[in-house]
Every structure is written in C-alpha cells, then in structure tokens.
Amino acid sequence: MEQLNAIIKIITDNKDSNILLEISLDTDLRVDLDFDSLDLAELTVRCEHAFGVDIFDDGIVTTIKEIMEKISG
Amino acid sequence: MDKLFWIDDDIIKSYQQLIKDTNNINLFKNIIYENKSYVLYVKIVHSLINDYPITLLDCDFSNTELTNLGFLTLDLQKSKIIHPKILHSVDELFVTISNLNNWKITLLTSGTTGVPKKITHTFSSITKSVKISKSHNADIWGFAYNPTHMAGIQVFFQAFLNMNTIVNIFNKPLRNMHLLVENYLISHISATPTFYRLFVQKEVTFVSIKQVSCGGEKLEKNLKIRLKKCFPYAKIRNIYASTEAGSLFASKGEYFKIPQKLSQYIKIIDSEILIHKDILGVSNDIPLQNGWYYSGDIIEIIEDDPEIIFKFLHRKNEMINVGGYKVNPNEVEEEIRKIENVNSVRVYGLKNSVLGNILCADIVVNDITEKEIRKILSSKLQPFKSPRFFNFVKKIEITRTGKIKR
Numbered sequence: 001m002e003q004l005n006a007i008i009k010i011i012t013d014n015k016d017s018n019i020l021l022e023i024s025l026d027t028d029l030r031v032d033l034d035f036d037s038l039d040l041a042e043l044t045v046r047c048e049h050a051f052g053v054d055i056f057d058d059g060i061v062t063t064i065k066e067i068m069e070k071i072s073g
Numbered sequence: 074m075d076k077l078f079w080i081d082d083d084i085i086k087s088y089q090q091l092i093k094d095t096n097n098i099n100l101f102k103n104i105i106y107e108n109k110s111y112v113l114y115v116k117i118v119h120s121l122i123n124d125y126p127i128t129l130l131d132c133d134f135s136n137t138e139l140t141n142l143g144f145l146t147l148d149l150q151k152s153k154i155i156h157p158k159i160l161h162s163v164d165e166l167f168v169t170i171s172n173l174n175n176w177k178i179t180l181l182t183s184g185t186t187g188v189p190k191k192i193t194h195t196f197s198s199i200t201k202s203v204k205i206s207k208s209h210n211a212d213i214w215g216f217a218y219n220p221t222h223m224a225g226i227q228v229f230f231q232a233f234l235n236m237n238t239i240v241n242i243f244n245k246p247l248r249n250m251h252l253l254v255e256n257y258l259i260s261h262i263s264a265t266p267t268f269y270r271l272f273v274q275k276e277v278t279f280v281s282i283k284q285v286s287c288g289g290e291k292l293e294k295n296l297k298i299r300l301k302k303c304f305p306y307a308k309i310r311n312i313y314a315s316t317e318a319g320s321l322f323a324s325k326g327e328y329f330k331i332p333q334k335l336s337q338y339i340k341i342i343d344s345e346i347l348i349h350k351d352i353l354g355v356s357n358d359i360p361l362q363n364g365w366y367y368s369g370d371i372i373e374i375i376e377d378d379p380e381i382i383f384k385f386l387h388r389k390n391e392m393i394n395v396g397g398y399k400v401n402p403n404e405v406e407e408e409i410r411k412i413e414n415v416n417s418v419r420v421y422g423l424k425n426s427v428l429g430n431i432l433c434a435d436i437v438v439n440d441i442t443e444k445e446i447r448k449i450l451s452s453k454l455q456p457f458k459s460p461r462f463f464n465f466v467k468k469i470e471i472t473r474t475g476k477i478k479r
Contacts, residue, residue: 014447030246037271037396041427042461049462056426059299060271062247 004067007046011039025065047071076163078233079111080257081241086111088163088236095119096159100152104144108132110220110241114229117178121170121196122158128179128191129221137408137453142181142189163236170196180223180354182316182399190358192316198354200230202320209235213257213281215242215250217264223316224288224397228263247271254279263312265289265397266296267428273303280306288312288320289397290429291385292327313385317353317366331381341381345389346370393422393430398457400432405460408453409434414441417469420460434460435469 005023012033029035035043040056047055047067055061055070075087086094094115101120105127107113113129120127130144139149160166170176173196181189214232216239218225232239240257242250250272253259259279263286264272273296282304292311300309313329314320321339322329331339338349347365359366369389376382392399402420409418417437422430436446443463450459 014444031248036244037267037427038431038456038461040271041396041425041431044425044427045423045431045433045462054426056270058295059275060273062274 001064001068003050004047004064004071007043007050008033008064010046011035011042015039023064025063025068027064028062029064030062076236077238078236079114079239079241080253081110084111088166091115091118092160092163092166095122096157098157099154101125101155101157102149102152104128104130104149104151105221106130106132106134106149110216113220114233117229118166118233119157121173121176122160122166123155124173124175126175126177126179126193128181129226130181131219131221131455133455135453135455138455167234177355178226180221180226180316182223190316190356192354192356192359194319194354198352199226199319200234201352202227202314203231203234205234209237211260212237212283213260214239215254215259215262215264216240217243217262217268219243219398223319224263224265224314227314227320247274251277251279254281260284262286263288266292267396269296269300270427273299277303279304282307284308284310286310286312286323288314290394294327297326313370315368317356317359317368318348319354321348321352327384328375328382329384331383333380336380339381340365341372341374341383342367344371344373344386346372393420393432395422395430395432395457396428398455400458402432405432405434405454405458408450409436409446409460412441412446412449414439415446419469423462431462432458432460433462433464435464435466437466437469 008023027033029040044054044056047053051071053071055067061067061070075089077085078088078091079086095118098119101123103126105113105116107116117127158169160169176196177193178199179191179193181191212232212235214228214237216228218228220229240253240259242253258281260281260283262282266287267290269287283306285300285304285307297309311324311327312320313322321335322331324330338352340347346368348368350361350364350366353359353366371386371389372383373386374381374383392401405420406418409415415436415438419435421433423433425431446463447459
C-alpha cells in the first residue's frame, strides 16, 4: 500500500493536482483522484515497473482496493 | 418541441437555439481556436450558412505549437465584420448549406517530419461517408472524440445532417458517462478503442446502443468480446479513416473490405495501402507519387477475389499511437532537447493496456527532475505528446547512421 501510495503521489504531483486526499481502499481513481486516461496509463506503467503486474490487463480497475487485489495476485 | 442538438452537462441546446446563436455572430474568423464545444459548432455552422472557409485548431495547442504551425497570435485574432444571413427555421438551415461554393474546412494532422500537415476538405469530401436517411432520424449520438479532429468532425456531420441529438460523453467521469448513455438512450457511439477500454465495465450492459464504431487504433479481439457483452444489441464496426482521406472502409471484425466503388482509388504495393489523390483532401503537405499517397499502413491481404479483404498489421513510419492520437517522437524529442540541463533523449512508445501505447523517454540530464521537465513540457506540448515515464540513463544508444535507436 505504501509503495502504491508513493506511485499515486508521483502522478498527482506531476499533474499539479489540487486534490489533497488521504488514499484509502475505497478511493476511486477517476472520481476521487480525477485521473484521466493518460494518468491511468501512467499508473499501469509505474505499477508494472514496481510490482511486475499489468493492473489493467483484463479490464479496468476503478479503486485502490481493486489494484491491491491485482498486485497481491 | 424543438429537436435537441447538443447536450453537455448543463448546456442543452436545440437546433432552433443553434440557429439563433449563429444569427447573433457579426464577426467571422477563418481560424477557429475554441475550447467550448458548443461554441465551436456554432462557429462551424455559421461558416456553413455564410459559406466561408475555416481552419480548426486544437484548443489545447500551446503558443509554441501554434508558432511551429505557422499561426501567429495575430492570425487567431483576425476577424471580419459581416452581415450574416439571418435564418428563421431549421429547414432554411439545411437548404442554405446544400449550396456551398466557398466553404472548406482545414484540419491539422500529425506529420512525419514534426510539422503537422494541413489538409483541406470540401463539404462533399468531408461528408462523403455520411449517411442521411429516415432510418437515421432518431439516432442519438454519444460524442467521444476530440471535436477538432477528423473523427469528431465526421460524427458531428453524421449527426447534424440527420438532425440528431449529440450528447457529449468525452472526458467525463465513468459513472457520468454511463448515466448519460442510460438517461438519454444513446443509440450510437463512435470512439477509439482506448475510450471503450475505459468505458466497458464487467457486468454492465447498455441496451439502447444500436451501433458501436471504433477507429483510430487497432481493435483487439479481447476488447471486441467485451464490447459485445457490454452492448448486446449493437452492431460493432471498425472504421479505417485518416485526416487525409476521411472514412474509407468499415469492418465488422478485424477484416476490412475495399468497397467496389473505391477499388479504382486504392492500391496495395508491398503490403502498403496507397490512396489516389482524387479521394484525398487538398493539401500541399500530402506527399504524392504519380497521384498516389502512400498511407504508411501495412496490411495483410486475406482475399483478393472478387474484392480485397485485408487486416491491419502495423504502421510503416515511426508515429506512436497514444489512445488514437498519433505522436511524432521526433517532435517530442526536439522539445525536450530545448530544456536546459537535458543532454540527450530518446522518446518511444511502450505497449499499454489503457492507451494502446504510452510515451516514455530515456533521458540523459545534468541536474533536473522529472517533475521539472514535465512542468516545462506541459506548457509546450499537448498533454498526449508529453512522455509519462522518464527513465534516467547515462547514455542513449545511436545507430550506425547516427540516428537514435527506436
């Protein structure tokens, strides 16, 4: 979770996003973090780099919880 | 009741309102650089009613990009005062635009040399694939393209010329997109596979959709299966289109058929599709060889008798397809190299399950962070042209001819 938080922070920082949000398992990538398709694509690359898993491989994930499930396999 | 033309969140406009808004324009500009979609359409319709040529620019072009394209800020502000034709009815609108002499539309497409090409279409060439009939009267379009690009313009004309309602679902949060489709009973969507990859959710179906069109990128088998589940009553079409030629072929699966009426304008040489100039837009920027444009699309012929059936393999040139937008890595590299403390850079596409490809860069720097680089690029390049992953390296490999290895 900590590593995933760090990845999300990189993406939101680079967006200069004003969203100051405590990430929880229910955080929705598009609704709460305002991620667009480019941000989601970046998230997949960074997650694949860090965890060796393509989190969008078999369809879209929408929440942090779903990413955690993909990562833990 | 007035037929609705455009729905975008709280902006709801009828065809009658559209006419009223065009009647109120007294200044016309040949260059349209507009970030509000409805206003963009008012300006396009105004140009049609008053029969003058227009050029559409992406509203997110930076000043640097505009200058590179040869547009000065002054050009964008140039306007002329006219006495516009005042229309009173929607019928009058369609009669007026059925007789155009001067109207042309110029679009910009990514060029292989770093400078986008300007392609000009007449009304008949831009609408050649539009189907107008009573059976399309009740279509309701979910709009899911950039409105200033060829695909967006084609959807606009298909809907507008049939007096259909267009609901903007582009760049909305997923839940809102789903609600818009359900609430407005959207029947037609045309979008890139990237859009559908994000739109389609497990166990969510939309029964109002009758037709789903995909274009701009390869439609992979897995996505097609997901589309069929999500839109159980829809025909799924794959469209081959380009800014140079507009829509040319449609397919039901991954196989495209060259229609009989186009057969004399299409040739295949060394697996590459060639398109004859007679069905292209007009441009000094389209390179022709004996009247033929080499599209750069490499295909495999499946059948060649009586009609050619083919499937796409890949692009011949270096353009990287990021979610349906073609990016020239040379243009991006050039912009990155201008940044102080950047010594060398190589931009490339990495396969990505969301966008098809994502832009990445290997970069050699002295003392600058990724965040700083991305901040500078955000003011110089459109968002999809900016690499999203930087790999800081000590050296970039080059080929024997001194080119960057891709």
